[in-house]
Amino acid sequence: AQSVTQLGSHVSVSEGALVLLRCNYSSSVPPYLFWYVQYPNQGLQLLLKYTSAATLVKGINGFEAEFKKSETSFHLTKPSAHMSDAAEYFCAVSLNNNDMRFGAGTRLTVKP
Amino acid sequence: ETGVTQSPTHLIKTRGQQVTLRCSSQSGHNTVSWYQQALGQGPQFIFQYYREEENGRGNFPPRFSGLQFPNYSSELNVNALELDDSALYLCASSLWDRANEQYFGPGTRLTVT
Numbered sequence: 104a105q106s107v108t109q110l111g112s113h114v115s116v117s118e119g120a121l122v123l124l125r126c127n128y129s130s131s132v133p134p135y136l137f138w139y140v141q142y143p144n145q146g147l148q149l150l151l152k153y154t155s156a157a158t159l160v161k162g163i164n165g166f167e168a169e170f171k172k173s174e175t176s177f178h179l180t181k182p183s184a185h186m187s188d189a190a191e192y193f194c195a196v197s198l199n200n201n202d203m204r205f206g207a208g209t210r211l212t213v214k215p
Numbered sequence: 216e217t218g219v220t221q222s223p224t225h226l227i228k229t230r231g232q233q234v235t236l237r238c239s240s241q242s243g244h245n246t247v248s249w250y251q252q253a254l255g256q257g258p259q260f261i262f263q264y265y266r267e268e269e270n271g272r273g274n275f276p277p278r279f280s281g282l283q284f285p286n287y288s289s290e291l292n293v294n295a296l297e298l299d300d301s302a303l304y305l306c307a308s309s310l311w312d313r314a315n316e317q318y319f320g321p322g323t324r325l326t327v328t
Contacts, residue, residue, distance in 0.1 A: 135315050146219070146305055146319035147258070154315070193257050197315050202271055203248070205257030 105130040105196045107177075109206035117214045122166075122181040124209045126194030129175065136177040137195040137203070138168055147193065153177060164188070189213045217242050219308050219320035227326045228296050236291040236323045240308030246270075247289040248317060249281060252303040264289055265311050293325075301327045 110125040128134060135154050139147040151162025158170040168179045177194060191210050197203040220239045228234050240247050246265045250258035260273035264283035278294040287308070293300055303324050307317035 137315070139319075144321070146321045147307075148319070149316070152315065195257075199271075202260055202273065203315070203317070204260070205250075207255075207257050 104204075105134055105198050105202075106204055107136075107194045107196045107206040109192075109194050109209050111209055112207065113210045113212070115212040115214060116184045118186055119183050122179070122184045122188065122211065124179040124192050124194075124211065126168075126177045126179065126206060127175050128177060128194075128196045130196060130198065132198060135197045136168075136170060137197070138162065138166070138177075138179045139193045139195060139205075140164075141191040141193065141208075143190075150179070150192075184211075184213045186213050186215065219306060219318050221304075221306050221320040221323050223323060224321070225324045225326075227328065230296055230298060230327055232296050233292065233294045234296060234325060236293075236304050236306075236325070238289045238291070238306030238308075238320060240287045240289070240306075241318050244308035244310055244318070245287050246309045246311045246314050247283055247287065248307045248309070248314075249289070249291050250305040250307065251275070251300075252305055252322070253299075254302070258305055261291070263314075296327045298327050301325060 106129045137152045138150040151160045153170045161167045194206040248263040249261040252258040262272040267283045282290045303322040305322045306320045309317045
């Protein structure tokens, strides 16, 4: 069965610094991969998704992620953190239409 | 375009009781998925509904059941509530042929005492 592992339950960066949130996946076949963001007391918002097209995926709010099959990774990056980026981030994997598996999440804190 | 809405926002129940949570899908979306998000964890897939039938289920016991209505709205029912059922319940809607592109509602926070 497919799964994802998010390395680091909490990441803290300074405003303007690079954001790097790590995600590794396990799947027997090429998966669909996703990053979602969750702000306090809200549902999940899709940041970006990989569906076997370009390996570098650009999302909303300046985020992007690169699919690396050799490393089974799908890390999320943003060149310059903003205070509004503080939230919980979830990596997810899906093989079909109805079973999306989420990681445990990484809480991003942005220091002024 | 109306997004995904869920009701109620918060709910407190006693162990052994039954609860019904409701979800209205985004306009035009015909597929609804339900997730349970325990505190400090990622969402876990409960089940999905399409054409008013369950289409895929995660590792949840039968006391978790659901319905989908002709207008694509959905209900999640949980019988014989247990303390561990305390969680945020998220509903997500999508188009069947783009079911990986899910739009989430704000969730219902269920507390079981």
